[in-house]
Amino acid sequence: MASRSFCRVLPLTFAIALGLAACSGGTKTQTQTFSEVPVENLYNDAVDALEKGTFVEASTKFDEVERQHPYSSWAVKAQIMASYSLYMGNKYDEAIVALDRYIQLHPGSKDVDYAYYLKGLCYYEQISDVGRDQLMTQLALSTLKELITRFPKSDYAKDASLKIDLTYDHLAGKEMKIGRYYQLRGQWLAAITRFSEVVSRYETTTHVPEGLHRLVESYLALGMVDEAKKTAAVLGHNFKSSKWYLESYALLDDPTIKNSADKAWYKLW
Secondary structure, three states: OOOOOOOOOOOOOOOEEEEEEEEEOOOEEEEEEEEEOOHHHHHHHHHHHHHHOOHHHHHHHHHHHHHHOOOOHHHHHHHHHHHHHHHHOOOHHHHHHHHHHHHHHOOOOOOHHHHHHHHHHHHHOOOOOOOOOOHHHHHHHHHHHHHHHHOOOOOOHHHHHHHHHHHHHHHHHHHHHHHHHHHHOOOHHHHHHHHHHHHHHOOOOOOHHHHHHHHHHHHHHOOOHHHHHHHHHHHHHHOOOOHHHHHHHHHHHOHHHHOOHHHHHHHHO
């Protein structure tokens, strides 16, 4: 889980009192004094809550900084820290709303790149297994890409790039799962479409060697021996030490398997 260090300020002896006068009956004046908590105290209380791991409380306290001192520099800091607190508390939806607000209000802030990064993490950490809907995967990908595009020299760009690679790997895994599903049912053309997508669109992921091998499998099942050989050659050229190349080589080396979809399937599973 990502984190960022923010300096904790020391409390200063500072108080603001506002006197409000109201007229009553035209003859009496009543004066009420309202005490405002010093911004440093509010901010430090919020930091204390964050350090204790009471993240929702910390977020509320950071919000109070902005509420009481909306035009101070502390209010801007408190906004990003409130978002971070929500993120740490796994309140991803609330954090994303707060981060969108921060980005909209402070597009020129020195921390706006961090806001994009944190928003990307909120999506990224909600990526579930490959069998589920991939909306969060797509949202993580688009947000992290936006960070790199807008702030290529950001301190967070490198980690964002790494997470983009992992996100692509996740999407490729989804395609592989669907392709294997089609294979199990003998729907070879549908399987070829999925595995070809992995090889062409997600060529930098860890799933490519298996994707090429599954293509060899599927081509052989359809009797498309030349296509199988071409694909195996690509697999051997790029991933000769891979176990998937050895599997493909074994299939192509056995003439009885070449002509039998059932045997080709049995060889792999």
